[in-house]
Amino acid sequence: MVDVGIFVGSVYGNAQHVAEQVEEMIAEKGHSVELFIDGTLDNFKQTKSVLFISSTTGQGDVPPNLEFLIMDMKDTMPLMDQKPFAVVGLGDSSYSDSFCGAGKQIFEVLLELQGQPVADLFIVDAIETLEPELEVVPWVESLLPKLTA
Numbered sequence: 001m002v003d004v005g006i007f008v009g010s011v012y013g014n015a016q017h018v019a020e021q022v023e024e025m026i027a028e029k030g031h032s033v034e035l036f037i038d039g040t041l042d043n044f045k046q047t048k049s050v051l052f053i054s055s056t057t058g059q060g061d062v063p064p065n066l067e068f069l070i071m072d073m074k075d076t077m078p079l080m081d082q083k084p085f086a087v088v089g090l091g092d093s094s095y096s097d098s099f100c101g102a103g104k105q106i107f108e109v110l111l112e113l114q115g116q117p118v119a120d121l122f123i124v125d126a127i128e129t130l131e132p133e134l135e136v137v138p139w140v141e142s143l144l145p146k147l148t149a
């Protein structure tokens, strides 16, 4: 079982690039980590903690590559028994009503599944931040003790 499973939702590659940088940092710190681009329920169940890094597409929607996993989670409700989790939402605040809708949705699902949030949803606004990895990597690093406790 890996220490941290990173589940990515990305349309154009921004969130995936951030997730790859986070994966590298976690591995350098000596933890086992796996990045899932097309994650499944089995992957989700087989990690000690989960980190979701997802952009938002459409009008507040989860990107297609992550959509099936989130649907499966909602349908089958695999309870997490206080498994630690964190969520990073990449979005664009010009989509005012649906800003970071995917990240918010994912955070809610993980709460419903009785996961243990190690921090509030971390929001990255594309209008303010050109290099999201510069914010996200240190943020995840600060949470690693809780994610890997």
Ligand SMILES: Cc1cc2nc3c(=O)[nH]c(=O)nc-3n(C[C@H](O)[C@H](O)[C@H](O)COP(=O)(O)O)c2cc1C
Residues within 6 Å of the ligand: 009, 010, 011, 012, 013, 014, 015, 016, 055, 056, 057, 058, 059, 060, 061, 063, 090, 091, 092, 093, 095, 098, 099, 100, 101, 126
């Ligand atoms: C067609 C389209 C729809 C989008 N819809 C939303 C949205 O509803 N809410 C939001 O916060 N951002 C929205 N965005 C902004 C993206 O989430 C943001 O640009 C993100 O950095 C893209 O990351 P990705 O390359 O990993 O998909 C949208 C972008 C596009 C191109």
